[in-house]
Amino acid sequence: MGCGRAQTHKRLCQDCQRWPDNGTFHNIALFTYNDAMHRYFQQYKFQGDYQLRRVFAATMQQAVVEQNIDRVLSVPVTPTTMQTRGFNQVTGWLAAGMNQTELFTKAKSKAVPQSKKDRQARLQTPQPFELTTAVELAGQRVLLVDDIYTTGRTMRHAAALLMENGAKTVTGLTLAR
Amino acid sequence: MDPRELYGRQVPLTASEAAMLPDNCKLPAMLVTKQLVQCLRCGSQLDRKKAQLPQQQFYCYQCLNLGRISTLTHLYHMPEPNDFPTRPACTWQGQLTEQQKACALTIRENFEARKRHLLWAVTGAGKTEMLFPGITWALAQGWRIALASPRVDVCLELAPRLQAAFADAKIAVLHGRNPEPYQYRQHTICTTHQLLRFREAFDVLIIDEVDAFPFAANPRLAYAVKHAVKADGALLYLTATPSQALQKQVHRGELGISYLPLRFHQHLLPTIKVKLQPNWQQLLRRGQLPRCLVWKLQFYLDKHQRFLLFVPRVKQLAPVQAAIQHYFPELAGLTVHSTDAERLEKVQQMRDQKIQYLVTTTILERGVTFPGIDVIVLGADDEIFSTAALVQIAGRVGRSKERSTGLVWFICASHDRNIKRAQRQIALVNRKGRRLLRATLSPLSTAHS
The missing domain is CATH 3.40.50.300 (P-loop containing nucleotide triphosphate hydrolases)
Incomplete structure (x- = not known):
């Protein structure tokens, strides 16, 4: 259980303890978000160098395969981002056919991206997602994939939505924490 | 945005920046045909696979640092109207030769x-x-x-x-x-x-x-x-x-x-002297320098002659410096390379004559003047030294009126093509220089060539 943060002890980290679900949400994070990772995301996501998806594609796909799940969903980007960036940074890592983005963002665009907010502002973000049409989630174990786990707000919003719609379990997978 | 900022420019803009602009300043950013994906900003012909974005879109991975160009963006441009209200004059007071x-x-x-x-x-x-x-x-x-x-x-x-x-x-x-x-x-x-x-x-x-x-x-x-x-x-x-x-x-x-072909002080370029020393790298691995170089350094120590010592690679700086210090601990000098955090300070110390020499890579090949120095290039036949680099390095010598000559000395394993070309280039301009000197000195001459 927990957010996947690298630590030397087995207790829940401070951030997880602060969540009302008391860290029952489980996230797998493959790498620590450090300076090198920051530069990677600058170049890949913000500068838009889509080629760099290859750097972590194999690692991410391997991690997905290792999970015991029925369905993979990646966290979506807004239509505006899709219009300017031209790609979803999470979908970029996953092989074609592996993910089906069934979540949609409610807003056309984000006034302030998550990466520009502080912890308080992030935590107050309202549910940004909705489920389109009737997706059969009943009894399914879902893996939810995102790029970075920071406060856990985005992940929990998406997970809550999936659980409401009948998912059996929701596990998170992020490249970095 | 101010439309004047688009005069003669071609820049991608965000939707909000482009909102107020007339439509005719919008140009396509990429050219995509069956055979070709080309960036219209930097002209690169791109590898279709590498440039691919989802949904049949493409981006340019070559000029990414200037802000990404893709089939999702446009370049904004307005023709240059030369809209300058004033006519600035030259305020320089100096004299040309x-x-x-x-x-x-x-x-x-x-x-x-x-x-x-x-x-x-x-x-x-x-x-x-x-x-x-x-x-x-x-x-x-x-x-x-x-x-x-x-x-x-x-x-x-x-x-x-x-x-x-x-x-x-x-x-x-x-x-x-x-x-x-x-x-x-x-x-x-x-x-x-x-x-x-x-x-x-x-x-x-x-x-x-x-x-x-x-x-x-x-x-x-x-x-x-x-x-x-x-x-x-x-x-x-x-x-x-x-x-x-x-x-x-x-x-x-x-x-x-x-x-x-003549420097401002009317002298010719110093010519390159080559010394073949095939085993200098082996010697260096043992912490030694070629004997000819040791003698030269002894001479520099005695005469207080300042010099630059070029090496091909950053990783050779430390061993060379250690070897010099081993032979001549009393000789004061430093090493410098392009990513050296103290690069500017070290160059300044050399300018201020606080140190007698610098061991350096090609970063000091141009743009620097240390009056009256000699230059030695260790491993001048390394591929990193292009003909241009070698001529530039030679050009560090003899830049002052007081000492218009000096030694340019290449120590290398082979007298390779780039070195020969560099020598030929210097010989060519010196030939032209000599002709010019003869023409200007001779009372019969009336015009320059």
């Missing part, structure tokens, strides 16, 4: 005729000052001009000198590390990378140190130059070491050429 004057006149004539021209002036000839008359004339015509160099150091060195020489008109200085926003000005100094953001902007475009890295190795920059200058604009290349490609253009008559 006779030969500089002749060159300056040629430059001006080429601007007037809107021609492409190469000025081959030896290292230490005073190239910048020779530009002033031509620039003054062009500014007076209301022309838009730019002086671009592949190296940001060169731009930073030129900017204050040109600003002082044209004090009435603010010069725009553009390079990757400048946080100031772009402004429309008649006179621009920029790195050649920044030219990728211009389209048919300049009536006169001057490229300084055209042989320097990365210009020679980067076809995008040549494309940038071609498109930044107006179709009927003048283009002037300045160099002390023209590449084979440029010399070929001269031979084919596509490019005019003029020479300034």
Whole structure:
């Protein structure tokens, strides 16, 4: 259980303890978000160098395969981002056919991206997602994939939505924490 | 945004920035056909697979640092109207030598005729000052001009000198590390990378140190130059070491050429002396230096002669420095390379004569003057030393009136092609220089060649 943060002890980290679900949400994070990772995301996501998806594609796909799940969903980007960036940074890592983005963002665009907010502002973000049409989630174990786990707000919003719609379990997978 | 900022430019804008602009300033950013994916900013022909985005979109991975271009964006451009209210004058008070004057006149004539021209002036000839008359004339015509160099150091060195020489008109200085926003000005100094953001902007475009890295190795920059200058604009290349490609253009008559083979103090370039020492690297691995070099260093120690010692690789700096200190602990010197955090301080110490020598890589090949030094290149046959680099390195010697000669000494395992070419280039300009000296000294002469 927990957010996947690298630590030397087995207790829940401070951030997880602060969540009302008391860290029952489980996230797998493959790498620590450090300076090198920051530069990677600058170049890949913000500068838009889509080629760099290859750097972590194999690692991410391997991690997905290792999970015991029925369905993979990646966290979506807004239509505006899709219009300017031209790609979803999470979908970029996953092989074609592996993910089906069934979540949609409610807003056309984000006034302030998550990466520009502080912890308080992030935590107050309202549910940004909705489920389109009737997706059969009943009894399914879902893996939810995102790029970075920071406060856990985005992940929990998406997970809550999936659980409401009948998912059996929701596990998170992020490249970095 | 102010539409004037688009005069002669080609930049991608966000939707909100582009909102108020007329539709006719919008140009496609990429060309996608069955055979070809091309970026219309940097001209690169892209690998279709690498440039692919989802949903049949493409982006350019070559000029990403300037802000990404893709099939999702447009380039915004407005034709250059030369909308300059004032006519700045030259405020420079200095004097040109006779030969500089002749060159300056040629430059001006080429601007007037809107021609492409190469000025081959030896290292230490005073190239910048020779530009002033031509620039003054062009500014007076209301022309838009730019002086671009592949190296940001060169731009930073030129900017204050040109600003002082044209004090009435603010010069725009553009390079990757400048946080100031772009402004429309008649006179621009920029790195050649920044030219990728211009389209048919300049009536006169001057490229300084055209042989320097990365210009020679980067076809995008040549494309940038071609498109930044107006179709009927003048283009002037300045160099002390023209590449084979440029010399070929001269031979084919596509490019005019003029020479300034003498330095400002009227002396010839020092010639290169080569010493074959095939085992210098083995010696170095044992912490030793070739005996010939040890003797030379002993001589320098006795005479207090200052010098630069070039090595091909950063990783050789420390062993060479250790070996020198092993033989001569009393000799004061430092090592310096491009990513050295104290690079500027160390160079300053050398300038201030606080140290007797620097062991360095090619970063000190150009743009620096230490009066009265000698230069030794260890491993001059390494592929990292291009012909241009070697001529530039040789050009560090004899730059002062007081000591117009000095030793240029290449220690190498083989007398390779680049070294031979460098020697030939120096011999060629010296031949021209000697002819010029004879012409000016002889009472019978009336004109320069």
